[in-house]
Amino acid sequence: MSVDLLGTDSAAAVEVRGVSRVFKAKGGPVTALHxxxxxxxxxxxxxxxGPNGAGKSTLxxxxxxxxxxxxxxxxxxxxxVVTETDRVRxxxxxxxxxxxxxxxxxxxxxxxxxxxxxxxxxxxxxxRRVDEQIEAFGIGEIKDRKISALSTGQRQKLNFARSFxxxxxxxFLDEPTIGLxxxxxxxxxxxxxxxxxxxxxxxxxLTTHYMAEADEMCDRIAIxxxxxxxxxxxxxxxxxxxxKESLFIVGVDALPPTxxxxxxxxxxxxxxxxxRDEATFDATGVGSPTTxxxxxxxxxxxxxxxxxxxxxxxxxxxxxxxxxxxxxxVFVQLVGRGIAESSEEPRSE
Amino acid sequence: xxxxHARIPADLAATIRKETNWSLSHRLRHGAQSVLARAYPxxxxxxxxxxxxxxxxxxxxxxxxxxxxxxxxxxxxxAWVSATILASALLTFWTxxxxxxxxxxRWERDSGNLTLYITAPVGLGPITLGMAVGGALGMAFRAVxxxxxxxxAFGATYEIREPALLALTLLLGVSAMYALxxxxxxxxxxxxxxxxxxxxxxxxxxxLLGGVFAPIRSLGLVGMVAIGVLPxxxxxxxxxxxxxxxxxxxxxxxxxxxxxxLIVMVVVxxxxxxxxxxxxxxxxxxxxxxxxxxx
Ligand SMILES: Nc1ncnc2c1ncn2[C@@H]1O[C@H](COP(=O)(O)OP(=O)(O)O)[C@@H](O)[C@H]1O
Ligand SMILES: [Mg+2]
Numbered sequence: 001m002s003v004d005l006l007g008t009d010s011a012a013a014v015e016v017r018g019v020s021r022v023f024k025a026k027g028g029p030v031t032a033l034h035x036x037x038x039x040x041x042x043x044x045x046x047x048x049x050g051p052n053g054a055g056k057s058t059l060x061x062x063x064x065x066x067x068x069x070x071x072x073x074x075x076x077x078x079x080x081v082v083t084e085t086d087r088v089r090x091x092x093x094x095x096x097x098x099x100x101x102x103x104x105x106x107x108x109x110x111x112x113x114x115x116x117x118x119x120x121x122x123x124x125x126x127x128r129r130v131d132e133q134i135e136a137f138g139i140g141e142i143k144d145r146k147i148s149a150l151s152t153g154q155r156q157k158l159n160f161a162r163s164f165x166x167x168x169x170x171x172f173l174d175e176p177t178i179g180l181x182x183x184x185x186x187x188x189x190x191x192x193x194x195x196x197x198x199x200x201x202x203x204x205x206l207t208t209h210y211m212a213e214a215d216e217m218c219d220r221i222a223i224x225x226x227x228x229x230x231x232x233x234x235x236x237x238x239x240x241x242x243x244k245e246s247l248f249i250v251g252v253d254a255l256p257p258t259x260x261x262x263x264x265x266x267x268x269x270x271x272x273x274x275x276r277d278e279a280t281f282d283a284t285g286v287g288s289p290t291t292x293x294x295x296x297x298x299x300x301x302x303x304x305x306x307x308x309x310x311x312x313x314x315x316x317x318x319x320x321x322x323x324x325x326x327x328x329x330v331f332v333q334l335v336g337r338g339i340a341e342s343s344e345e346p347r348s349e
Numbered sequence: 350x351x352x353x354h355a356r357i358p359a360d361l362a363a364t365i366r367k368e369t370n371w372s373l374s375h376r377l378r379h380g381a382q383s384v385l386a387r388a389y390p391x392x393x394x395x396x397x398x399x400x401x402x403x404x405x406x407x408x409x410x411x412x413x414x415x416x417x418x419x420x421x422x423x424x425x426x427x428a429w430v431s432a433t434i435l436a437s438a439l440l441t442f443w444t445x446x447x448x449x450x451x452x453x454x455r456w457e458r459d460s461g462n463l464t465l466y467i468t469a470p471v472g473l474g475p476i477t478l479g480m481a482v483g484g485a486l487g488m489a490f491r492a493v494x495x496x497x498x499x500x501x502a503f504g505a506t507y508e509i510r511e512p513a514l515l516a517l518t519l520l521l522g523v524s525a526m527y528a529l530x531x532x533x534x535x536x537x538x539x540x541x542x543x544x545x546x547x548x549x550x551x552x553x554x555x556x557l558l559g560g561v562f563a564p565i566r567s568l569g570l571v572g573m574v575a576i577g578v579l580p581x582x583x584x585x586x587x588x589x590x591x592x593x594x595x596x597x598x599x600x601x602x603x604x605x606x607x608x609x610x611l612i613v614m615v616v617v618x619x620x621x622x623x624x625x626x627x628x629x630x631x632x633x634x635x636x637x638x639x640x641x642x643x644x
């Protein structure tokens with residue numbers, strides 16, 4: 001069977017085929033995942049974006065061998081997560097947000113050393129990697145500090161350092177930056193990128209409900225709600241899905257008297273024009289009035305006609321920028337509500 | 350991103366399949382390393398917390414003293430004072446089995462450790478063994494302190510004619526206790542809060558004192574059976590006979606039989622714990638609650 005897999009497998013890092021998961025709960029069964037299909041390529045940083053209760057952690061748990069699917073199957077680099085559990089565990093690691101793992105009485109270095117033993121490398125190699133990660137995360141000066149004395153940010157850096165020790169081919173990150181301040185979150189994101197860059201093929205599956213994090217970090221994103229994948233693609237592809245027109249912001253010093261909003265709307269390819277007066281500030285902080293035009297076009301090419309019409313009428317161009325929809329807009333459109341207001345009731349477990 | 354893809358070896362899945370094929374020697378080395386790694390925080394971590402050390406020593410010593418005074422006030426033979434000190438030392442191991450084994454998985458689950466242990470390539474077996482080895486080593490130190498303190502304070506004496514037999518008895522008794530502790534750890538994780546009262550009961554010193562400090566025979570049949578399944582009773586009884594020759598005649602059973610009982614206990618509890626560990630992993634993966642923190 002495994003030979004078969006190797007022969008035909010085009011080496012997906014993660015392959016999820018029709019995975020469902022039903023939980024028994026007091027109020028009756030809860031379907032956390034409905035026949036999910038997903039394919040993640042080696043080397044990708046893939047994000048699951050969705051509100052609380054969407055099923056993100058459930059999928060991560062199934063892929064990281066912590067939970068069995070109720071139906072369907074999944075594999076990591078061709079290794080089945082149910083029948084080849086031991087092998088999957090040899091190539092994976094896991095970080096969850098708000099993780100307080102380890103023993104408070106150990107020092108940072110001792111804790112990393114302990115996990116290095118659990119991950120199966122020879123002692124010396126393990127210690128080499130421990131020191132390498134301490135260095136990489138810049139936690140050298142706290143390496144002899146007890147775990148119980150660490151801040152949340154330091155603790156999460158330690159968790160990330162731990163997760164890199166076995167140099168996993170697949171790294172699962174379940175809301176890893178929750179509760180971190182901006183700078184600690186940036187540090188761990190940088191480390192994740194460096195970790196992937198160091199060895200082509202290392203794959204990361206991240207769950208988050210932070211739009212900006214998903215947008216900034218992920219090669220591709222799946223938007224998940226109520227146990228279903230509503231859409232997936234690169235952040236740019238997702239944004240294009242909701243964008244019906246190409247929107248440009250054009251700033252001019254003032255709209256010439258010979259030109260009106262109606263004139264602009266008459267230009268071929270222009271769908272909509274809206275006007276706002278604002279001030280712009282130069283490097284010395286001196287403000288000057290600017291008229292900003294939000295111009296919706298059928299397609300990007302129509303911009304040329306707009307610019308030459310404005311220039312021909314004597315307007316001085318100050319700025320031109322393309323306005324991208326945010327992931328938040330994509331989310332609202334797909335899910336029908338914002339991510340902040342869509343959280344389910346807090347669970348009492 | 351496409352440039353990264355270009356550098357990914359086409360046969361990565363095959364490479365990974367080969368990489369994950371660990372040899373037996375690799376697995377054995379890994380298992381041994383994991384046992385030691387998990388034992389480490391128990392042996393060294395505990396020494397770092399002076400308040401723990403204090404309570405770990407003060408309470409057993411106080412308990413021992415009060416019992417010795419009770420015996421003395423009744424004019425009991427000095428040999429029983431020696432036996433009490435010995436039993437107190439053994440009782441520290443049992444206390445640690447209850448506190449540091451039975452409840453441990455629940456604590457590990459709530460701190461997120463259990464998730465990491467399950468998903469590590471080592472499995473729960475070596476980690477639990479490390480937990481036991483570390484606990485036993487940490488407690489051995491306390492046991493020595495208790496025996497020394499008791500002997501100095503009360504002038505207790507021991508006469509060890511067969512040190513090897515004594516060591517074997519101690520080893521078997523402690524092994525049986527910790528193997529039972531591993532079973533209890535799995536049981537407590539599964540049963541949750543409802544099992545708490547069992548923990549209290551097992552740790553109720555007066556319940557045990559009967560079996561440990563005094564001849565178990567005085568408890569009657571029910572008491573004998575109840576206490577008898579715990580490795581503490583045969584271990585204490587055998588040690589008493591071996592180390593205090595005057596009491597050899599008051600033994601419940603001959604030492605050989607008691608050693609045999611302990612061997613059976615070690616085997617049964619070890620096999621039982623193996624199944625129990627597999628069982629919690631299976632139930633945990635099926636149900637979704639045992640192995641991860643509730644968030
Ligand atoms: N062990 C469990 N038992 C019962 N219901 C669960 C369990 N784990 C998760 N659920 C339910 O499954 C759904 C998905 O949860 P989860 O995967 O944790 O969502 P997310 O990580 O996206 O916030 C939720 O409705 C949650 O209440
Ligand atoms: Mg979650």
